[in-house]
Amino acid sequence: MEAILLIDFGSTYTKLTAVDMENEEIIATAKALTTVDKDIMIGFNNAYSEIEEILKDKQVNFIEKLACSSAAGGLRMIAIGLVPELTAEAAKRAALGAGARILGVYSYELSRREMGEINSKKPDIILLAGGTDGGNKDCIIHNAKLIAENIKGVPIVVAGNKNAVDDIEDIFKSENIYYKVTDNVMPKLNMLNVEPAREVIREIFMEKIVEAKGMKNAENFINGILMPTPAAVLKAARVFADGTDKEEGIGDLIVIDIGGATTDVHSIGDGEPTKPGVTIRGLQEPYAKRTVEGDLGMRVSAISLWESAGTRRIRKFIPDTKFDIENRCRILQSNVDMLPQNEEEEEFDEALGMAATEIAMERHVGVLESVYTPMGVIYSQVGKDLLNVRHIIGTGGILVHSRHPKKILKAGFYNNETSEYLKPINPEVLIDKSYIMSAMGLLAEKYPDTAIRIMKKYIVKV
Amino acid sequence: MEKNGKTIVLGVIGSDCHAVGNKILDYAFTQAGFNVINIGVLSPQEDFINAAVETNADAIIVSSLYGHGEIDCRGMKEKCLEAGLEDILLYVGGNLVVGKQDFADVKKRFIAMGFDRVYPPGTDPQVGIKDLKHDLGIE
Numbered sequence: 001m002e003a004i005l006l007i008d009f010g011s012t013y014t015k016l017t018a019v020d021m022e023n024e025e026i027i028a029t030a031k032a033l034t035t036v037d038k039d040i041m042i043g044f045n046n047a048y049s050e051i052e053e054i055l056k057d058k059q060v061n062f063i064e065k066l067a068c069s070s071a072a073g074g075l076r077m078i079a080i081g082l083v084p085e086l087t088a089e090a091a092k093r094a095a096l097g098a099g100a101r102i103l104g105v106y107s108y109e110l111s112r113r114e115m116g117e118i119n120s121k122k123p124d125i126i127l128l129a130g131g132t133d134g135g136n137k138d139c140i141i142h143n144a145k146l147i148a149e150n151i152k153g154v155p156i157v158v159a160g161n162k163n164a165v166d167d168i169e170d171i172f173k174s175e176n177i178y179y180k181v182t183d184n185v186m187p188k189l190n191m192l193n194v195e196p197a198r199e200v201i202r203e204i205f206m207e208k209i210v211e212a213k214g215m216k217n218a219e220n221f222i223n224g225i226l227m228p229t230p231a232a233v234l235k236a237a238r239v240f241a242d243g244t245d246k247e248e249g250i251g252d253l254i255v256i257d258i259g260g261a262t263t264d265v266h267s268i269g270d271g272e273p274t275k276p277g278v279t280i281r282g283l284q285e286p287y288a289k290r291t292v293e294g295d296l297g298m299r300v301s302a303i304s305l306w307e308s309a310g311t312r313r314i315r316k317f318i319p320d321t322k323f324d325i326e327n328r329c330r331i332l333q334s335n336v337d338m339l340p341q342n343e344e345e346e347e348f349d350e351a352l353g354m355a356a357t358e359i360a361m362e363r364h365v366g367v368l369e370s371v372y373t374p375m376g377v378i379y380s381q382v383g384k385d386l387l388n389v390r391h392i393i394g395t396g397g398i399l400v401h402s403r404h405p406k407k408i409l410k411a412g413f414y415n416n417e418t419s420e421y422l423k424p425i426n427p428e429v430l431i432d433k434s435y436i437m438s439a440m441g442l443l444a445e446k447y448p449d450t451a452i453r454i455m456k457k458y459i460v461k462v
Numbered sequence: 463m464e465k466n467g468k469t470i471v472l473g474v475i476g477s478d479c480h481a482v483g484n485k486i487l488d489y490a491f492t493q494a495g496f497n498v499i500n501i502g503v504l505s506p507q508e509d510f511i512n513a514a515v516e517t518n519a520d521a522i523i524v525s526s527l528y529g530h531g532e533i534d535c536r537g538m539k540e541k542c543l544e545a546g547l548e549d550i551l552l553y554v555g556g557n558l559v560v561g562k563q564d565f566a567d568v569k570k571r572f573i574a575m576g577f578d579r580v581y582p583p584g585t586d587p588q589v590g591i592k593d594l595k596h597d598l599g600i601e
Contacts, residue, residue: 083512135517189499189513279479279504371504373477374528380504
């Protein structure tokens, strides 16, 4: 039987998924602790021998082995732009969509002090933007000069004002900086163009970052570490929503991934207003949008989740708990591998998941503001209108393992009390039970039709 | 139409959603050779200024139709100075105030607020275009 092995080198676990290409089925999954400190292949081999054990009675021939990775801190990026709400925000969105972890967003002309700060954050890639095409070029040239003088050995993606590119290339060449130039992330005011930058970030990830993170030897055995894990999830979401030439997709969707440290939200859809008479304001939204909330997590970020949500907001989801909410969050954060042992602890985890979902969704979706004018009330929308999104997909530990995933995700639905947030009104809840989203993103690179059919089979209604 | 190499930011300030005049000005200034960055209706001061910074604009042209222009425009010059736009030209026009006020008086108040040109209701766009070309030294 011909099969494909899909590998996710995660921050904690290395997860393997074996797909039978003929019957379009998942024939085996396994996981083992990631071992990036010594040799990434130790953890891989531990998981792989498990797969071999499961498949020992079958004649399985792995024709391809593809991987994504968020090991060794993931893809750590800095985004630089001119105005915070414009090119700096556009650069941030491009980096997030490429699956990066954002260490910092900087704007305007930078200082040497900020250079020191950037150096101390040890980024893998810096995305340098600023100015619309034909617009301001002083700022991006100033920043390129400072980077060339102060930051060594970090690849730079240049995605700013095209009129400044010649000057920037001269600066970087004279200082031997590794860089790649791509299209402006904001070519015209409020117009977002993130795809070219995302693609270049991925190229550098494959060429440079995999090696820098000590994962090059993995490539002797597998066919390539193609992208950061979050980019694979976004890719899967996009293919699942849009479909392909041959296979129909399921339409606009949202993916929520509640992890121990962060909560990720992905949405696929143009987010245009669904109600008449609404004016859109601000920077254009990406069609495939990813946001990451670093303060909302079940374990590593349990205290910051409590700080962001507040006791009352968490208690709203679990009014009768015997736990002291702050104290329980502190315990969870200092015991990151703690699993709930009884119903009460399970309920507490679910409440944290609900608070994380509610807040992460409020930050992800668009906001409708009523403006009172002499002509009456009118509405202005900033961000994506996701009211009519038909599917919401849950993935990540708590949602995959919980007995009540729907209850958790409902916290992300439209709510009359906070009607300004354009969250989905009554979407269908699907759960990534077998935890295959990132694997399907990898598979979709080459076999999108198969990936969609497998997702339709394994990502199930609850 | 030949491009003149100058960029302007155009928009309707405050809680004002009059879109028609905005479209006419966009058309007229584009035809006159300007690179028009139109931020549209319901635009706060910050949006004009951010747009001007990113696009390296030469002038900001503010429209206000609903009579609250004086409140909406207050402090705009100061914000431009803060943002490093010392040399940008600030034009404003439309139904800037409520009631039947003497335009000379209105103009004086807006000049004092730091605007370079102030236009009464019903001004032909060509007047503004001519002034702008003069002020930018391209005609």
